[in-house]
Amino acid sequence: MTAPWLRRFHPADDAPVRLVCLPHAGGSAAFFHPISKAIAPAADVLTVQYPGRQDRMAEPALRSIPEMADAITRALVAWSDLPVVLFGHSMGAAIAYExxxxxxxxxxxxxxxxxxxxRAPSRLATEDVHPRGDDALLSEIEGLDGTDPRILQDPELRELILPALRADHEAIQTYRPSPGPLKAPLHAYTGDADSYAPMADVAAWAAHTTGDFTITTYPGGHFYLVDHPLALTASLLKVLGAAARED
Structure with a gap:
């Protein structure tokens, strides 16, 4: 463990490259445990644990994407001995960019x-879920199919996850991007039926880097990556392999 921000489920001390995974709103480091297992030891995988959940439940969740990015930056400085590839899903994508x-x-x-x-930072959409009542927020989460419905249906578990969910949604829905663009190559992944990330808005990520840009589409909705782990892993390994060769 590299507490408090980073988790290292499958240490790979001899790996030539490092992958840093950033979860979605309401998500935790454990979401990326299967990906970490599949990719190690080809890469040393670090997964980010946001405050306000699981073993960081006692800490207040942050309500700002730049604040989270700043804290994770400080945590990652000690892990910059290898080429680093960032992989963020949903809210995690915005954090990865920052x-x-x-x-x-x-x-x-x-x-x-x-x-x-x-969608790209330049394609902001008006969202107002976080100020609504608990039922509206939970209905939004349920519609994304990324949370075990048994958790949403259990009153005690719902009470545990609601503060972090609300904070994360406030963070992403009030997010305004910092000036760019990046110098790093940028690769965008999306589900072909993801209404939260329409293809035109995903393609707009191209304007946020001066490096190479690619876009990869998978069958499925917002959590396509749960349904296509082998294809996702293969794609990430290609990106990691290219990063290792360029070092």
Whole structure:
């Protein structure tokens, strides 16, 4: 464990590259445990644990994407001995973008940034879920199919996860991007039926880097990555392999 922000489920001390995974709103580091297991030891995988959930439940959840990116930057400085690839899903994609800008400002250029299930920062949409009541917020989460419905139906578990969910949604719905663009190559992944990340809005990520840009589409909705782990892993391994070769 590299508490408090980073988790290292499958240490790979001899790996030539490092993958840093950033979860979605309401998500935790454990969401990426299967990906970490599938990719190690080809890469050393770090997964980010936001405050306000699981073993950080006692800490207040942050309500600002730049604030989270700044804190994660400070945590990652000690792990900059290898080329770093960032992979963020949904809210995690916005954090990955801000984190990459912070790292570049520190003189630590990510080898690549992979953004998943998120429209480009220049394609902001009006969202107002976070100020609504609990039922509206939970209905929004349920519609994304990324949370075990048994958790949403259990009153005690719902009470545990609601503060972090509300804080995360406030963070992403009030997010305004920092000036870019990135220098790092940028790769966008999306589900072809993801109404939260329409193809035109995902393609707009191209304007947020001066490096190479690619877009990869998978069958499915917002949580396509749960249904296509093998294809996702193969794609990430290609990005990681390219990053390792360029070091």
């Amino acid at each position: 984190l990459a800008l912070c790292l570049e400002a520190f003189g630590i250029s990510p080898a690549a940034v992979v953004v998943s299930g998120r």
